[in-house]
Amino acid sequence: MQSEDETHKDIIGISGDKKNYETKRSMNLFKKTKRLIPSGASSLMRTSSWDDYPIFMNRAKGTRMWDVDGNEYIDFLMAFGPLINGHSNEKITAAVRKYIKNGDLYGTPNELEYKLAREFKKFVKTQDMVTFALSGTDATFNALRIARAATGKDMILKFEGHYHGLHDYGAVSVEAPPPVAGLKWFPKSLPYSAGIPQGVMDTVVVSNWNDLEGLSKILRIRGNEIAAIIMEPIMANSTLVSPEPGYLKGVRELADEYNILLIFDEVITGFRVSEGGAQKLYGVTPDLSSWAKALSNGYPISAIAGKKEYMELIGNGVGYGGTYFGVPISLTASIANLKLLETNEFEGYSMLGRLTRRMARGIEEIAEDIDESIFVNYETGLITFVFTEQKQITNYRESIVMDWNKYKGVQKKMLQRGIYYHPDGAERMPLSMVHTEADIEAFLTALRESIKEYNREN
Numbered sequence: 001m002q003s004e005d006e007t008h009k010d011i012i013g014i015s016g017d018k019k020n021y022e023t024k025r026s027m028n029l030f031k032k033t034k035r036l037i038p039s040g041a042s043s044l045m046r047t048s049s050w051d052d053y054p055i056f057m058n059r060a061k062g063t064r065m066w067d068v069d070g071n072e073y074i075d076f077l078m079a080f081g082p083l084i085n086g087h088s089n090e091k092i093t094a095a096v097r098k099y100i101k102n103g104d105l106y107g108t109p110n111e112l113e114y115k116l117a118r119e120f121k122k123f124v125k126t127q128d129m130v131t132f133a134l135s136g137t138d139a140t141f142n143a144l145r146i147a148r149a150a151t152g153k154d155m156i157l158k159f160e161g162h163y164h165g166l167h168d169y170g171a172v173s174v175e176a177p178p179p180v181a182g183l184k185w186f187p188k189s190l191p192y193s194a195g196i197p198q199g200v201m202d203t204v205v206v207s208n209w210n211d212l213e214g215l216s217k218i219l220r221i222r223g224n225e226i227a228a229i230i231m232e233p234i235m236a237n238s239t240l241v242s243p244e245p246g247y248l249k250g251v252r253e254l255a256d257e258y259n260i261l262l263i264f265d266e267v268i269t270g271f272r273v274s275e276g277g278a279q280k281l282y283g284v285t286p287d288l289s290s291w292a293k294a295l296s297n298g299y300p301i302s303a304i305a306g307k308k309e310y311m312e313l314i315g316n317g318v319g320y321g322g323t324y325f326g327v328p329i330s331l332t333a334s335i336a337n338l339k340l341l342e343t344n345e346f347e348g349y350s351m352l353g354r355l356t357r358r359m360a361r362g363i364e365e366i367a368e369d370i371d372e373s374i375f376v377n378y379e380t381g382l383i384t385f386v387f388t389e390q391k392q393i394t395n396y397r398e399s400i401v402m403d404w405n406k407y408k409g410v411q412k413k414m415l416q417r418g419i420y421y422h423p424d425g426a427e428r429m430p431l432s433m434v435h436t437e438a439d440i441e442a443f444l445t446a447l448r449e450s451i452k453e454y455n456r457e458n
Contacts, residue, residue, distance in 0.1 A: 026054065026068055049423045055071075063432065063435050073420035074443065077422055081294060081430040083430075085297045089337075100329060102328070110331075116335050123271065123342075124280075125276060127289060127307070129307075131311070132331070135300065136265075139303060140263075143230070151261060160208060160395070160397070161235060162230075164230055172201065173188075187206045205218060205222055209395045210244045210247055216254060223260065233278035234268075234278050240428045271294040272382065274380065278379075296337055300327070355440055356431055363444070370451060375390055409458070410451055
């Protein structure tokens with residue numbers, strides 16, 4: 001029997017050459033699905049960035065996915081980040097199968113919540129208490145509610161290009177075209193979607209990421225009205241933008257000065273950039289934090305964690321709950337997932353960091369070899385590259401100055417070589433604990449050939 005790596009060579013060829021690649025079933029499925037489901041899927045990000053039609057998958061294992069036409073891909077989307085231990089992980093699946101005979105949903109407390117909370121605390125030592133919800137959107141929304149209750153203030157401050165789910169308060173200035181976005185140091189609050197009331201918009205102040213001076217100016221004007229500053233501690237929804245040295249610490253100090261709670265949205269970074277998230281990696285502790293994706297390796301769950309004095313407001317003035325909060329199957333999967341990550345005292349994160357650095361350096365080497373303008377940024381387990389003349393990207397407005405069409409065009413050619421990632425240049429590529437050096441080398445070989453082919457044709 002061939003190994004997965006040997007099988008993959010049959011598809012893309014050792015040199016990254018294309019083989020037969022057809023996606024007619026995906027095309028036909030998309031046409032049929034759009035008649036019943038708006039946009040053709042239950043999330044816009046699965047369809048909206050594709051020129052013609054998205055690829056429909058029907059099977060996945062480890063780092064591999066297979067589409068409905070039988071094409072095999074090495075996966076560098078990993079479901080937008082949850083699959084830290086890979087598709088269909090046998091130990092996690094076994095734990096779920098073992099538990100599922102006990103029931104699906106009780107509507108009562110169950111011991112698994114305590115067990116997961118105890119496991120969570122082994123990772124996230126910076127937060128005193130934790131409670132569970134269903135999605136990242138739930139987690140950020142409830143963290144904001146707690147902050148408002150704790151401070152008695154209504155307004156929040158977020159950053160251009162940061163995404164905190166699709167509840168109304170989070171869906172502000174996620175995209176902010178500079179011609180209408182206002183001053184760089186004091187951006188306008190812009191709705192990400194139709195249907196957001198003006199009353200909500202009036203409670204959200206927007207700042208420029210990685211700009212302490214600009215944030216300080218805004219707080220001098222509005223600081224006494226603001227309940228919470230919410231941020232991705234590593235910006236990961238408009239390419240990957242790391243915080244400048246001292247930036248997170250500076251925001252922490254400003255929040256304290258104005259009696260504002262600091263919320264880290266670790267939905268993407270949690271259990272990925274380090275075992276304790278970005279707050280451990282950068283040594284800055286927020287008052288509250290939100291967690292989701294890599295918590296469960298693909299099962300629906302999220303978490304809100306924070307200092308005891310704020311978390312204990314739940315049930316003491318702050319309403320909280322949901323029928324599907326703390327579903328036993330998701331709790332079981334999360335416990336199994338964290339136990340895997342905990343193996344050998346989190347040694348896997350060192351390996352994940354090495355793979356990420358190798359991939360980033362490999363992309364840079366390709367750019368150097370073929371005289372291509374590419375900017376690469378990475379944190380452990382996360383990587384982005386964009387076609388741009390810029391030498392650095394420190395905020396949202398710089399992140400969108402890229403050749404979007406080239407990124408998408410190269411991505412199409414990567415698909416034909418058996419490499420899957422999202423066609424939107426703003427998206428990150430998450431790696432997993434089960435990616436291998438061979439996976440990375442296959443990506444780099446395919447990228448080199450795809451860029452060359454795109455350049456010949458354009």
